[in-house]
Amino acid sequence: MEQHNFNRRSALGALGGFGSPIIGTANAAVPNSFEDPIIRFEARLKTTGTLTEETVHRLSTGHVWMYHPETHRFDPFCTMENYNVSEWTHDDDGIIRSRMFEVAVYLKFGTDEVMEEWVNPFTDEKLKVHHYVIGPMLATHDPRAAGADAGAENAERVIVPNHLNWMVMGDTVYMPTDSSVAYKNPLQPDIWPRASAGESFGWDSFIMFAAKLEELADPKISQAMAHSWYQENTRWQPWMLMGQRPGRLVARGYGKKMRWDEIPADRLRRMEKYVPEVLDRENWGDFQNEFLWYLRNQKPKLRLEPIAGED
Numbered sequence: 001m002e003q004h005n006f007n008r009r010s011a012l013g014a015l016g017g018f019g020s021p022i023i024g025t026a027n028a029a030v031p032n033s034f035e036d037p038i039i040r041f042e043a044r045l046k047t048t049g050t051l052t053e054e055t056v057h058r059l060s061t062g063h064v065w066m067y068h069p070e071t072h073r074f075d076p077f078c079t080m081e082n083y084n085v086s087e088w089t090h091d092d093d094g095i096i097r098s099r100m101f102e103v104a105v106y107l108k109f110g111t112d113e114v115m116e117e118w119v120n121p122f123t124d125e126k127l128k129v130h131h132y133v134i135g136p137m138l139a140t141h142d143p144r145a146a147g148a149d150a151g152a153e154n155a156e157r158v159i160v161p162n163h164l165n166w167m168v169m170g171d172t173v174y175m176p177t178d179s180s181v182a183y184k185n186p187l188q189p190d191i192w193p194r195a196s197a198g199e200s201f202g203w204d205s206f207i208m209f210a211a212k213l214e215e216l217a218d219p220k221i222s223q224a225m226a227h228s229w230y231q232e233n234t235r236w237q238p239w240m241l242m243g244q245r246p247g248r249l250v251a252r253g254y255g256k257k258m259r260w261d262e263i264p265a266d267r268l269r270r271m272e273k274y275v276p277e278v279l280d281r282e283n284w285g286d287f288q289n290e291f292l293w294y295l296r297n298q299k300p301k302l303r304l305e306p307i308a309g310e311d
Contacts, residue, residue, distance in 0.1 A: 034166055034173070041143060044163075047175055047211040049098055050088050050223035058084040059263060060228060060255025063109065067233075067248045075121070076109040077249065080132070081267055083278060095142055101135030101284070103275035114270060120241055130239040131274045134289040136281075173216070176208040186291040187238055194301045195238040195294060203234035227256045238294045241301065 033039045042051065050056050060082045065074040086100040106115040106129050115129050164176040182202035189196040211224035232251045236242035277284055 034168070038143070040166075041141075043173070043211075043216050044175060045096065045141060046216055046222070047173075047209050047224050047226045049086060052222040053089050054222065055260070056086045056088060056223060056257060057260055057263065058228065058255060058257045059267065060084070060230070060253045062104075062230070062232075062251045062253025064249055064251045067250050069246050074250065078115055078118075079107040079109050079111065080104040080251065080253070081107060081270065082132075082253065082255065083263075083267070083271060083275075085278065085281075087281075094144070095140055098139045098141070099135075100137040100139070101278050101281060102132070102137075103134075103271065103278045104132035105270045105274045106131055112266070114274065118240070122245065123241070125241065127239060127241060130237070130290065130293065132237075132290065133275055133277060133293070135278075136284065136287060168213070171213050172210050173213060174208055174210050176206065178204070178206045180204045187294060189244055192238070192294075192300050194241045194243045195298065196244070197235035197238075197242065198244050201235055201291075203232055205232045205234075206230060223257065225257045227254070229254045238290055238298075 034043065045051055062080045062082060064077045064080060066077045067074050082102065082104045084100065084102045086098045088096065088098050090096055106118075107113060108115050117126050118129055119126050161177045161179045164178065166176075167174045180202070182200050185196055185199055185201040187196040189198060207228055207230040209226045209228050211226040215221050215224040230251070230253050233248050234251070235248060236245070237249070271279060
């Protein structure tokens, strides 16, 4: 079996009393080394984030469909340009912290034309699109509890991912993760009959990162420039005014980590125009998401028609 530079002893030495950046590695067979929690911890952080104090940028493009369970039909809804940015720091006791923000600009399906308005297919209303903004999401990573994942937290909830089995194929390791979240909807349907998707809100999400083994093995590289693929099933967004109508949004996307100066200029221009707060994170302020924005900026709208199945 081909040998790669991964070894628990070297990784533990690189931890250096838990107060230093954890970059290290030496010789062992890859599958065996990834079973070691210390090696796995380092490889996961290097793939999804970074081992040093720096900012990590990840871009992706997703295509979104509206799923209607009564007809089992998928209707094209939009394309999304996602930008995920996280700021990584180290405490003196070795705890690693990340502060993540994510935005997405809605585009007309399969194009790079921004979707400024959207027509609700059930009410024929022309609605202004509210582009996606969330953050900061806070996470801690403790090398002394390498087998655990504290998850990411925000003002509403803690999200603990389910890390699935990794797979090594050739020169690449694949790291799949899924999560399912359900929580009380900040927009309750008795007050927000059209903006609320129901008493609870949530999603089922799957993402897979793929990193090159040589990048993970190189102690001079602090973050692997991994590729990613995701699928997400989520409930209607408030601005769509779909109410409690049965159905979901189904998104499938792909992307990669990159350096700031590699981000395409056209995507930067769209972010500057539609989600500028992510480019001025020093002045971001408190946690925000689509629900908090809606509560602050909108008023409840009366239902125009009964939802199928209602009396």
